[in-house]
Amino acid sequence: MTKPTTDDHPHVAVLAFPFGTHAAPLLSITHHLAALSPSTHFSFFGTPSSNSFILSSNTNLPPNVKPYDVWDGTPDGYAYTGDVQEEMGLFISAAHESFRKGVDRAVEESGRRVSCLMSDAFFWFGKEMAEEIGGGVMWVPFWTAGPHALSSHLYTDFIRESFAGDVTQREDELLSSIPGMSRVRVCDLPEGVVFGRLDSLFSQMLHKMGQALPKADAVFINSFEELDPTFTNDLKSKLKCCLNIGPFNLISPPAQVPDTYGCIPWLDKQQLASVAYVSFGSATIPLPHELVALAEALEDRKVPFIWSLKDNAKVHLPDGFLETTKFQGIVIPWAPQAKVLGHKAVGVFITHCGWNSLLETIVGGVPVICRPFYGDQRLNARMIGDVWKIGVIVNGGVLAKEAMIDCFDKILLQEDGKQMRGRIKSLKDLALAATAYKGSSSDNMRELSRLVSSPCK
Ligand code: U2F
Numbered sequence: 380m381t382k383p384t385t386d387d388h389p390h391v392a393v394l395a396f397p398f399g400t401h402a403a404p405l406l407s408i409t410h411h412l413a414a415l416s417p418s419t420h421f422s423f424f425g426t427p428s429s430n431s432f433i434l435s436s437n438t439n440l441p442p443n444v445k446p447y448d449v450w451d452g453t454p455d456g457y458a459y460t461g462d463v464q465e466e467m468g469l470f471i472s473a474a475h476e477s478f479r480k481g482v483d484r485a486v487e488e489s490g491r492r493v494s495c496l497m498s499d500a501f502f503w504f505g506k507e508m509a510e511e512i513g514g515g516v517m518w519v520p521f522w523t524a525g526p527h528a529l530s531s532h533l534y535t536d537f538i539r540e541s542f543a544g545d546v547t548q549r550e551d552e553l554l555s556s557i558p559g560m561s562r563v564r565v566c567d568l569p570e571g572v573v574f575g576r577l578d579s580l581f582s583q584m585l586h587k588m589g590q591a592l593p594k595a596d597a598v599f600i601n602s603f604e605e606l607d608p609t610f611t612n613d614l615k616s617k618l619k620c621c622l623n624i625g626p627f628n629l630i631s632p633p634a635q636v637p638d639t640y641g642c643i644p645w646l647d648k649q650q651l652a653s654v655a656y657v658s659f660g661s662a663t664i665p666l667p668h669e670l671v672a673l674a675e676a677l678e679d680r681k682v683p684f685i686w687s688l689k690d691n692a693k694v695h696l697p698d699g700f701l702e703t704t705k706f707q708g709i710v711i712p713w714a715p716q717a718k719v720l721g722h723k724a725v726g727v728f729i730t731h732c733g734w735n736s737l738l739e740t741i742v743g744g745v746p747v748i749c750r751p752f753y754g755d756q757r758l759n760a761r762m763i764g765d766v767w768k769i770g771v772i773v774n775g776g777v778l779a780k781e782a783m784i785d786c787f788d789k790i791l792l793q794e795d796g797k798q799m800r801g802r803i804k805s806l807k808d809l810a811l812a813a814t815a816y817k818g819s820s821s822d823n824m825r826e827l828s829r830l831v832s833s834p835c836k
Pocket of ligand 1 (some may be wrong): 524
């Protein structure tokens with residue numbers, strides 16, 4: 380039972396999803412909101428491993444943010460099997476209860492009852508939990524990916540009805556009846572919408588999320604309204620309140636990732652728009668034959684490169700590659716990515732199309748080669764290749780040497796690349812305008828701050 384208090388100062392409970400790049404952006408936004416409203420108290424809940432990772436680079440949290448560890452759902456003595464799906468499943472099954480206990484603890488310690496639940500949008504139970512706490516607590520979820528991906532979850536029931544039956548026969552059909560999706564194909568959708576294991580815990584979580592979000596008091600997104608006005612308007616019509624507050628990195632620059640391996644001085648010595656930056660995000664490593672194909676294409680075309688690749692994956696690079704290319708490029712386990720993409724020497728980004736990477740490449744003005752893997756990544760790739768036309772999707776869906784050489788030539792040497800750079804510059808200008816003082820994202824951020832910092836009703 381949450382102990383009621385007499386203190387009506389706002390207290391925001393922030394519930395983070397501890398996998399992928401979800402918790403870090405939510406912590407950055409919490410930090411920013413806490414600075415805007417010093418009288419509001421923020422309790423930030425994450426699992427011990429997620430918290431220790433993100434807090435190590437956020438050492439200067441304001442005094443009105445207090446992190447709390449919650450149970451990660453693993454039973455006593457659990458030994459990690461290397462299967463992140465299993466870990467995620469255990470966490471999701473326990474999440475409602477774990478967070479509820481954490482919130483009770485924070486209320487007890489702070490002496491303030493909770494006035495707002497600000498959660499990762501994945502937590503479909505947010506509204507229910509707000510009602511359990513009572514007293515008119517608001518539920519304000521954060522969608523960490525793009526507006527088109529959010530749309531695919533809000534329209535899941537409609538898509539399932541439209542494509543009932545054997546969807547494998549219809550995977551190239553366009554989703555023309557959904558606003559903004561006229562170029563998106565069924566096969567671009569995240570798994571669990573209409574194909575894949577619809578009964579998995581993760582698919583069920585996303586399905587329930589799509590049904591729950593219209594009941595939220597407001598949903599906020601790390602994107603900007605002008606990126607795609609069709610989605611912006613449609614989401615505004617489907618949600619009670621939809622606040623695009625991004626690219627958040629432009630509103631509040633994140634803690635700097637240290638340039639441990641000297642990427643920036645190395646880039647300073649390269650020619651304008653000549654370097655390929657390679658990264659497949661925080662969790663994905665392509666199959667060994669794809670790593671080989673990419674390495675051979677870089678070497679063949681003598682493209683200077685920075686490749687963010689975990690040490691344990693380096694063994695899959697072709698024999699002698701690191702030695703032969705030691706003056707052509709650098710392979711490092713982690714790069715200060717946003718800074719690298721902002722450097723004028725970078726001419727192309729080979730990416731898995733994670734949403735944060737996509738925003739960072741727009742802000743950096745760098746065209747992309749898309750090799751999507753799962754979740755929202757195929758959708759992001761389709762928007763990049765066929766809608767915004769700021770990059771290309773690798774032919775056949777996997778990294779192959781000849782196809783990569785074609786992509787490098789197209790983006791680094793040919794007219795296509797110039798046009799992509801022009802279009803990405805226009806998107807960057809829109810992002811800059813949205814995050815300027817009177818821009819849409821800045822206005823939405825002030826509205827979000829006002830909303831979450833409202834006192835208990
Ligand atoms: C999941 O995405 P990921 O975490 O795999 O990928 P991104 O959203 O692109 O975020 C990666 C972040 O890690 C940073 C980079 C991004 O901010 O700058 N980074 C870095 O600093 N240095 C490196 O060497 C490599 C990366 C999911 F898989 C995606 O499908 C979703 O779109 C995403 C958001 O929900 O979460």
